[in-house]
Amino acid sequence: MNLEHLPSTSPSLSRLIDELNKLPGIGPKSAQRLAYHIIRLPAEEALALAEAITDVKQSVGFCQRCQNLADASICPICADSRRNQEQICVVEDPLDVLALERTHCYRGLYHVLHGVISPLNGVGPEQLKLKELLTRLEGGQVKELIIATNATLEGEATAMYIRRHLAGRAVKVSHLAWGLPVGGSLEYADELTLSRAFQGRQEI
Amino acid sequence: MPVLKTYRTEALVLKNHPLGEADLLVVCYTRESGKVRATARAARKVSSRLVGHLEPLTLVNLSLTRGRTLDQVAQAQVADSFPALRNALPALSRGLYVAELLDGFGSEASPNPELYSLALEVLAGIGRSPESDLPLRYFELRLLETSGLLPELYQCVECRKPLVPGDHRFTPNGGGTLCSQCAPLGAHLRPLSVRTLKVLRLLHRQRLAEIPSLTIDHQLAQELKATLTASVEHWLDQQVRSSAFLDHLRRTTPAEPATESAAHA
Incomplete structure (x- = not known):
């Protein structure tokens, strides 16, 4: 042939x-x-x-709660009653959930935005799953929102937008730490990363 | 004289796109070469030496290797990351608006040093007054000027007589202001109030840091924005995408102070 x-x-x-x-x-x-x-x-x-x-x-569709990809209407993470129902970690896409789950250090829930605010590409807040996130916060059960968007300009813009929208609500809003990656060297780090690493330094 | 294989330049990063598995396509604006598009190998890996140095709205010292179609980033070192823009959403979204216009009006292999200096001047101005739209209006007008497209603000584009106070109109494709005598010809065109014309002339004459505090009410701000946006979008031949997010932020923000100041330096 x-x-x-x-x-x-x-x-x-x-x-x-x-x-x-x-x-x-x-x-x-x-x-x-x-x-x-x-x-x-x-x-x-x-x-x-x-x-x-x-x-x-x-x-495969979207989980009704966290908007992650799921076979059922509620994904296994949201359905797991042993997980901390008071924490929601906000991520850009489903692959970020997998990356965070691999760490085995977070036992709360997630919320997948399916994108980030990208003014240059015409992607605004209304194109993301932000309305669904605000709905989840209405019950008052959630005490902390952990924003885990990428450390890019667009990820930061999205984080600032969420923080701005939640101002005045009785929910703690935190962000993953910025700093040096494991294996990274000070010499090649950019000034923004270094200054934020300094601000977020911890006692050892 | 042979063309050097590598060259160094200071550049303002306008935007970047993922390319392949871990590469980045970077679009930046330089004083010496105008707009430059370059690839940065493996720049999306956390362990990359380039990561963090090629984010939009960052002023970087670049070392580039000439390529057949695209140049390649060999080294990058941040010169200024504009922290004032990075820490507040209103300033960041205004900075991105500047980046989009610079990308739209800038052209490759066609240097425009004035436009480069203007962009840096305006980004510094936005950092000083993050909630003010005046730096954006200044940028739009000066962008048109440095591109040779400044709308006429001092005489009528039809009869060429100096403008006297009256009911003027503005025509982006006609090149600027129509006097009250010629206005009936363009009765369907956007009216241009004397107040707006005065602010436009002020933006044209003064440098951003020297502009005194101005009291700009909502109506005047809207008219300034509509007039300049119409011109910019006419020459760009498309809508400015980042303006939709800026409008969204303005709608969802409590009323802004009436006094706009660009001179806090």
Whole structure:
């Protein structure tokens, strides 16, 4: 079988290459390689991949509380009564929840914004899951909101916006510490990171 | 003379985009080369030596390597991170508005040192008066001037006679102010009050730090904003996206003080 000539002779393969090419980080060459790899797979493995994609699109939705991706209407973290119901950690996207869960040091709940305020890209507060966050705070059960947006300009803008909106409410608003990463060196740190690391220094 | 493979420049970072797995595409504005787009390898990794040095609204000393299509950031060192802009949302959103206009009006390989100095002057002004819109209006007018697009403020664009107090109108695509005699020609155009015209002339004549405290009521602020935004968006040929967030902040903030001052230095 001469695979070089397949795209023009097989419309279904061309279609698969086109679809794979739409994925992030996949260029035309990678798309071709993946498509040929799928063709060479045993039928059951290729169908399992197709089934997984169909399944994920049909069953995964947003958790009604934290807006994280979940199979059920309430995600396992929100449904876990052993977790601290008085703390909510606000993150930009679902991958941040995974990163924080890997630390095993936070036992509260989360809220996923699904983005950050980005004035230059025309993304405003109304495009984020902020209304849902304010609704969660209405019950009065939440005592602390921990803002864990990325330490980028847009992440900071989002954090400042949330803090501004919660001014006067009986909820403590904190932010993850800014400072030097493990393995980082002072010599190459930018002045903003260093000054904030100084402000947030701790007694040892 | 051969072109040097690497060069150093001071640059104001306007924006950055993720590129690939951990790279960054940085758009910045320099005194010597105008707008520059460059890639920064692995700059999104926490352990990168570049991380933190390439955030928008940061003045950096860059060492760049020339590339076929895009230059590459070899080294970056923050010269000024404008902490006054970083610590308050009103100042930050105004700074981003300046960055967006600079990105829109600046062009690659076309240096405009005046525009570069203007941007730094205005960012410092925003830091001094974070809740004031006057630095933005000053920037818009001077941006048009340094780009050779200053609207006419002293004589009628139709009859070329000096303007005397009256019912003037403003036409962004006609090049500026229409006098009360010629105004009927443009009756559908935006009216330009004498108060607004006076503030525009003041912004044109004085440097930002030298402008005295002005009492600008809501109506005057709106008219100044509408007039200059219309001009800027006419030449940019698109809407300024960050202005929507600024408008949102103004709507959700308690009434601002009536006195606008740009000179606290």
